Amino acid sequence: xxxxNWQITKHSSTSxxxxxxxxxxxxxxxxxxxxxxxxxxxxxxxxxxxxxxNNAQIILSNTYHLMLQPGSKIIAEHGGLHKFMNWDGPMxxxxxxxxxxxxxHGSVADEIKGSKxxxxxxxxxIKVTEEGALFKSYxxxxxxxxxxxxxxxxxxxxxxxxxxxxxxxxxxxxxxxxTADSMYRSHRWSKRSANRFEINKDFNKCEGSAGPQxxxxxxxxxxYEDLRDESIEFNINSGNFFGLAIGGSxxxxxxxxxxxxxxxxxxxxxxxxxxxxxxxxxxxxxxxVKWGIDTFDCVSPTRLARHGSALIKTKFGKxxxxxxxxxxxxxxxxxxxxCSTCSNYSLSYLHHLFKSEExxxxxxxxxxxxFFMNALMSYIRKAINEDNLLKAEKIWYES
Amino acid sequence: xxxxNWQITKHSSTSxxxxxxxxxxxxxxxxxxxxxxxxxxxxxxxxxxxxxxNNAQIILSNTYHLMLQPGSKIIAEHGGLHKFMNWDGPMxxxxxxxxxxxxxHGSVADEIKGSKxxxxxxxxxIKVTEEGALFKSYxxxxxxxxxxxxxxxxxxxxxxxxxxxxxxxxxxxxxxxxTADSMYRSHRWSKRSANRFEINKDFNKCEGSAGPQxxxxxxxxxxYEDLRDESIEFNINSGNFFGLAIGGSxxxxxxxxxxxxxxxxxxxxxxxxxxxxxxxxxxxxxxxVKWGIDTFDCVSPTRLARHGSALIKTKFGKxxxxxxxxxxxxxxxxxxxxCSTCSNYSLSYLHHLFKSEExxxxxxxxxxxxFFMNALMSYIRKAINEDNLLKAEKIWYES
Numbered sequence: 131x132x133x134x135n136w137q138i139t140k141h142s143s144t145s146x147x148x149x150x151x152x153x154x155x156x157x158x159x160x161x162x163x164x165x166x167x168x169x170x171x172x173x174x175x176x177x178x179x180x181x182x183x184n185n186a187q188i189i190l191s192n193t194y195h196l197m198l199q200p201g202s203k204i205i206a207e208h209g210g211l212h213k214f215m216n217w218d219g220p221m222x223x224x225x226x227x228x229x230x231x232x233x234x235h236g237s238v239a240d241e242i243k244g245s246k247x248x249x250x251x252x253x254x255x256i257k258v259t260e261e262g263a264l265f266k267s268y269x270x271x272x273x274x275x276x277x278x279x280x281x282x283x284x285x286x287x288x289x290x291x292x293x294x295x296x297x298x299x300x301x302x303x304x305x306x307x308x309t310a311d312s313m314y315r316s317h318r319w320s321k322r323s324a325n326r327f328e329i330n331k332d333f334n335k336c337e338g339s340a341g342p343q344x345x346x347x348x349x350x351x352x353x354y355e356d357l358r359d360e361s362i363e364f365n366i367n368s369g370n371f372f373g374l375a376i377g378g379s380x381x382x383x384x385x386x387x388x389x390x391x392x393x394x395x396x397x398x399x400x401x402x403x404x405x406x407x408x409x410x411x412x413x414x415x416x417x418x419v420k421w422g423i424d425t426f427d428c429v430s431p432t433r434l435a436r437h438g439s440a441l442i443k444t445k446f447g448k449x450x451x452x453x454x455x456x457x458x459x460x461x462x463x464x465x466x467x468x469c470s471t472c473s474n475y476s477l478s479y480l481h482h483l484f485k486s487e488e489x490x491x492x493x494x495x496x497x498x499x500x501f502f503m504n505a506l507m508s509y510i511r512k513a514i515n516e517d518n519l520l521k522a523e524k525i526w527y528e529s
Numbered sequence: 530x531x532x533x534n535w536q537i538t539k540h541s542s543t544s545x546x547x548x549x550x551x552x553x554x555x556x557x558x559x560x561x562x563x564x565x566x567x568x569x570x571x572x573x574x575x576x577x578x579x580x581x582x583n584n585a586q587i588i589l590s591n592t593y594h595l596m597l598q599p600g601s602k603i604i605a606e607h608g609g610l611h612k613f614m615n616w617d618g619p620m621x622x623x624x625x626x627x628x629x630x631x632x633x634h635g636s637v638a639d640e641i642k643g644s645k646x647x648x649x650x651x652x653x654x655i656k657v658t659e660e661g662a663l664f665k666s667y668x669x670x671x672x673x674x675x676x677x678x679x680x681x682x683x684x685x686x687x688x689x690x691x692x693x694x695x696x697x698x699x700x701x702x703x704x705x706x707x708t709a710d711s712m713y714r715s716h717r718w719s720k721r722s723a724n725r726f727e728i729n730k731d732f733n734k735c736e737g738s739a740g741p742q743x744x745x746x747x748x749x750x751x752x753y754e755d756l757r758d759e760s761i762e763f764n765i766n767s768g769n770f771f772g773l774a775i776g777g778s779x780x781x782x783x784x785x786x787x788x789x790x791x792x793x794x795x796x797x798x799x800x801x802x803x804x805x806x807x808x809x810x811x812x813x814x815x816x817x818v819k820w821g822i823d824t825f826d827c828v829s830p831t832r833l834a835r836h837g838s839a840l841i842k843t844k845f846g847k848x849x850x851x852x853x854x855x856x857x858x859x860x861x862x863x864x865x866x867x868c869s870t871c872s873n874y875s876l877s878y879l880h881h882l883f884k885s886e887e888x889x890x891x892x893x894x895x896x897x898x899x900f901f902m903n904a905l906m907s908y909i910r911k912a913i914n915e916d917n918l919l920k921a922e923k924i925w926y927e928s
Contacts, residue, residue: 171878172887179869200881204857208875216873458603470578474615476607479570482599488571489888 134291134344134372136403140515146395146422149514152373152403154220154291155342156212157187161403162419162510164410164503165190165222165427170199171215174432175492176500178217184469184497185504188220190427193284194229198267198274202287210289210341221290222427225281225323225348227316228377228407230255230265231299239408239428241302242380242387258298260315278322286327289341294375295323297348299407302379306354309379313350313357317364320347324370344372346405352379353390362397374398375405376423388417395421412447412506416523419510431499438484440495441502443526451495456481466529469501533690533743533771535802539914545794545821548913551772551802553619553690554741555611556586560802561818561909563809563902564589564621564826569598570614573831574891575899577616583868583896584903587619589826592683593628597666597673601686609688609740620689621826624680624722624747627776627806629654629664630698638807638827640701641779641786657697659714677721685726688740693774694722696747698806701778708751708778715749716763723769743771745804751778752789761796773797774804775822787816794820811846811905815922818909830898837883839894840901842925850894855880865928868900 135153142148152159166173166181168189173181181189191211196202208214211221233254256264262277281296297316300309327345347365351357365374376394380387391406398404403424410428418426431441438452440463449456449463462472463480471480471494483491506526513522534552541547551558565572565580567588572580580588590610595601607613610620632653655663661676680695696715699708726744746764750756764773775793779786790805797803802823809827817825830840837851839862848855848862861871862879870879870893882890905925912921 170881170885170887172882172885172889175888175892177889177892195885199885200856200877204877204881207857208859208877214875214878216878457599458606460607476613478599478603478607479613479615482569482603483571486569486571486594486598488569489574489891490571490576492888493574493576493892 133342136372136401138400140517142420142514142519143517144520145420147419147510147514147519148400148422148424149511150403150424152220152424154344156218156220156291159187159220159425160508160511161424162415162507162514163187163425164415164431164507165405165425166500166503167192167427167429167432168215168217169429170195171205171211173496173500174436175489175496176432178215180493180497181217181500182219184501185508186219186500187504188222188425189217190222190224191215191288191290192229193223193226193281193288194276196223196288197226197276197284198269202284206287206289210287212289220292222292222405223285223288223290223294224407225285225294225296226276227263227281227294227297228299230263230276231301233265233268241382242384242409258315260318262296262319263298278319279326282323282326286343289343291343292346292373293327293343294346295320295348295371297350297377300350300352300378302352302382304352306352306357309350309352309354310357313352313361313378316348316350317361320365320368320370324368327370345370346373346375347371348375348377348407349394350378353381353386355390355393358390358394359397362394366399366401371402373405374402375407377407380409384414388414391418391423392421395423398422410503412441412503413445415506415510419514420519431503432496435495435499436492438491438495440480441499443529445527451477451480451491452484454481463498467498467502467505469498471495471498471501532741535771535800537799539916541819541913541918542916543919544819546818546909546913546918547799547821547823548910549802549823551619551823553743555617555619555690558586558619558824559907559910560823561814561906561913562586562824563814563830563906564804564824565899565902566591566826566828566831567614567616568828569594570604570610572899573835573895574888575831575895577614579892579896580616580899581618583900584907585618585899586903587621587824588616589621589623590614590687590689591628592622592625592680592687593675595622595687596625596675596683597668601683605686605688609686611688619691621691621804622684622687622689622693623806624684624693624695625675626662626680626693626696627698629662629675630700632664632667636807640781641783641808657714659717661695661718662697677718678725681722681725685742688742690742691745691772692726692742693745694719694747694770696749696776699749699751699777701751701781705751705753705756708749708753709756712749712751712756712760712777715747716760719746719764719767719769723767726769744769745772745774746770747774747776747806748793749777752780752785754789754792757789757793758796761793765798765800770801772804773801774806776806779808783813790817790822791820794822797821809902811840811902812844814905814909818913819918830902831895834894834898835891837890837894839879840898842928844926850876850879850890851883853880862897866897866901866904868897870894870897870900
């Protein structure tokens with residue numbers, strides 16, 4: 131019996147939006163779904179118990195960070211990442227590529243926020259060759275070579291349910307020729323990743339702790355539609371992949387990101403769950419689900435919380451608890467929110483915690499933001515199932 | 530009906546140790562009990578839900594901190610501290626005196642750790658007069674005058690169940706004359722505190738949020754037995770107090786602290802629950818309960834956690850998670866501990882969290898330390914009830 135399955139349960143009649151069930155050995159994910167970032171095998175300021183209480187379905191960890199600290203071997207000795215961090219639900223790891231190249235060039239999310247000038251090239255990324263990526267550890271400066279084979283071996287040790295091929299996350303500021311060459315190399319890396327993945331598919335000879343895992347391919351091609359077409363064809367025809375992720379550069383503005391993601395998604399069939407790497411602000415999600423994106427990951431819910439920002443149902447999307455207007459406000463963040471933070475704490479108390487530099491403030495806002503994202507996704511799923519997504523979006527911002 | 534009650538349930542036959550039930554409007558406290566410090570209306574890195582799950586019975590907050598941030602008025606507007614911070618169990622506030630004078634002279638706990646030379650006098654304490662203490666806010670340098678009347682009014686607004694008279698926490702490095710003069714002034718402040726407390730005792734004219742509250746007197750006199758005798762007589766004869774706290778200087782070493790606390794406790798009757806201010810390391814608690822101390826408060830369980838120290842059952846009392854010997858240790862902090870941290874996480878994972886500077890590490894160790902302190906107190910209560918405290922102490926350190 132295959133412990134992985136992807137099933138679309140409902141199509142919207144007005145867009146490519148769909149609900150689905152993504153089955154993994156650690157449980158089912160109702161899609162569209164938000165994947166929360168537990169970069170270093172921990173959600174920021176949030177226990178797995180709190181994440182579960184706030185309806186989180188799936189957590190992502192980063193191969194790049196975990197290979198450097200604590201190393202995948204000790205995770206495997208625990209019986210894998212689930213046991214290491216005490217999360218028994220579905221998990222995903224990226225391949226390490228995204229992080230290495232983000233540290234080298236700046237992240238895709240930074241780029242679409244309009245940073246037209248490339249970041250000064252970081253000294254952490256040394257060089258990219260056919261073999262793999264040579265980089266320095268951000269912790270101690272030690273040089274590491276990550277190859278497709280090593281990335282998969284490490285992800286096997288870590289043992290997340292869903293794992294990704296190794297790729298170069300091509301930046302925006304390069305020309306089309308670089309983007310194309312990089313894409314072809316990532317395709318070759320993709321094949322090597324899939325070959326390495328196949329070696330231990332029976333898990334009898336598994337070097338690590340992994341139980342059954344499924345592999346995602348990554349669609350490259352930057353902002354060039356013809357390259358994206360080629361990459362889609364490559365990924366679908368390879369037959370290697372359970373899921374597909376949209377990677378690489380998404381342009382230098384939100385408009386460009388929207389355009390290219392809509393284009394890519396429109397070319398995909400229904401056979402694979404589709405993941406968009408590193409993008410997932412609430413305002414974006416409404417558009418992205420309409421184009422057929424099934425899962426999102428973004429550090430924003432927990433990162434915003436650390437800066438005192440609580441997510442709310444407005445186009446602006448958040449309030450900052452540190453603002454003195456909340457000093458004497460006895461209301462919760464959102465009077466209609468059922469999260470434990472909104473049920474038990476006033477804006478005034480949360481403001482006090484931030485003024486007093488009490489770490490509890492980070493916990494409480496993080497809990498709210500996780501609950502909020504899951505409430506948004508649940509609301510969107512219901513709207514798709516009831517086929518009234520457009521109306522639901524209006525109501526969301528009016529309520 | 531009096532919503533406060535103090536009942537001794539069992540006396541040890543080999544010492545003055547006793548178990549008791551301290552009843553408050555927010556529930557009963559089984560004593561001997563540890564009071565956890567939520568200085569600024571929050572336990573450090575720990576939600577009230579986590580505190581309750583780890584069996585915490587009572588939380589203390591500090592009048593000094595709360596009067597400065599957020600101010601007692603806004604707490605009263607929430608309906609009091611319980612509602613402000615979402616803790617529905619018993620609470621205690623100190624009077625502000627301890628903090629003002631600790632910031633001026635260094636704390637009692639610092640002194641008994643053997644700091645023979647007084648700390649350079651802080652500029653935060655400006656002067657002590659008959660009226661009260663003039664000090665500068667540690668937050669913004671604004672000058673405040675705290676008087677017995679103001680302290681009680683603020684504690685009425687804050688609304689903890691158990692509140693303390695305003696006192697000068699006399700430092701060790703002063704002479705006997707200063708200690709005596711300070712004691713007499715603290716006695717006069719004590720009367721003024723009690724008078725202010727009586728004004729609104731019917732709570733019909735209550736200026737703040739407080740429901741019924743009970744007042745603790747504070748025994749002064751430094752390390753001088755004759756002064757302590759006088760202060761005990763004053764506090765008992767005043768008839769104003771539900772409970773008694775041991776305050777003031779406890780000497781410049783643990784031996785001196787032990788000697789004076791044993792002396793004071795031996796002179797007390799059974800009519801009052803006895804609280805020892807600011808002392809409560811596990812190793813001390815064994816001795817202190819034998820002398821008849823009922824409640825303790827100390828920042829150590831949460832403070833130690835923030836520095837990576839987890840409490841364990843040895844005479845040394847703790848391990849430091851940051852030590853690299855734990856890097857690959859798959860065992861929990863204590864294999865026999867039933868706390869959620871020990872049930873779910875390895876030393877290796879906790880070490881990883883500290884290496885990675887993940888705030889979750891602080892949460893998990895804090896939870897363990899709170900559970901540990903409550904397990905210790907519960908074990909001690911059981912031993913007193915079974916009248917085998919001495920044997921129980923040996924077993925604790927052997928298990």
